[in-house]
Amino acid sequence: MKKAFVAALLIITAIPLLIGVAALPPHGETTAPVHTHISARYLMRGAEEAGADNIVTGVLLNYRGLDTAGEVTVIFTALVAGLAVLITRRKEPGAKADSAARGDVPAPPPVSPVVSFVVQLLAPFIALFAVYVILNGHVTPGGGFQGGAILGALFIALTIVLGEGRTRSLMPRLALPWMQGAALISFVVVGVLGAGLTGYFLGFPAEASLHLVRELMMLVLEAGIGLGGAAIFATLFLQMEAE
């Protein structure tokens, strides 16, 4: 019964996807829109139109903003799914007895003072670099995803070195859900703001005079993606450690 339900759900999901793929122009066709005018338009006018010197960021957040919003949703869903699996596993009876039986992975040795010192010495620089990557993403390569991953990695390194007790305070219990959903929230906020300004959800005002507004919207999106990504990585790590 359950299997039949899952199969039906998969088929129902697959049908619109397959129809969508079938409607795309064939791969490599020279008359496809991407070859006739879209790429040229992005390259010629992207910098002034999208409000980002880095054309990749312009395409990701402005021209293809809805796709990125979908991507962010997928990442958030992945976190939810991961947590669902990890938390049910943890409550299984007999899980503790099982952990003693698997002997092939030795218990981790206590943290070396050298590693601890170097990580703590480098931590502020890594944090600075992550913030730079996030905020400067619309000028140089980088952006929310990359900077968020660096921040998440920094959090994991600090947790390993200092212990969970001290790094937990970086993610207070009350703020945690907002941090995990920061990317989605920033997309909704900027999307609604865009709807107010242009009439389209996630629309960016195209007037030259509103250049600062465009940049600010991108900055909010980047910061949201960065914070959300870092919080998601950190949560997954903490949850796996806690098991």
Add this chain to the structure above:
Amino acid sequence: MISTADIRDATTVVLAAFGALFFLVGTIGLLRLPDFYARTHAATKCDTVGAGSLLIALAVFNGLDASTGKIIALAGLVLLSSPTTGHALARAAHRTGLAPWHAEKGRTP
């Protein structure tokens, strides 16, 4: 006449050759040395001195500008992080009870 550019080029070549030599020696050591500790030692030399001196060679070659600052920062990062990595690897191996190789006893299991 020896110009500043000549001195710069010569310094670059010497530093880069030194780095390349360390990479060569380190790689041979990684392949030939008998046990984990010795191989980690060789690989760490390779990363620290080899990459460090290659980066300093690049900085000298580049002259004084913003990129040089980045290269120096990178060299500093390498000089800090790779000995730490080597230390962490060797310490973890020692803590889990990996016995070092001994010439009389031959390779330990």
Add this chain to the structure above:
Amino acid sequence: MSVTFDILLLLFLITTALAVARAKDLLAAAIIFSSYSLVMCLLWQHRGAPDVAMTEAAVGAGITTVLFLVAIARTTRREK
């Protein structure tokens, strides 16, 4: 020269991919996978996609490896 470098990187990439698939020791597989990500990152950078290269380095070589290691430490090291 540039194409040669690409081909060398691609060959190394294929080698690491095969090694990951064949490794029975999951810890070794995770470590080789991180080197796969590193080679992939070099390739992205060399093909002119620095944004993707940064993502690959941070996510692929960094965080994914850590999560794999934690998962292995919590389960088992040998493939069954």
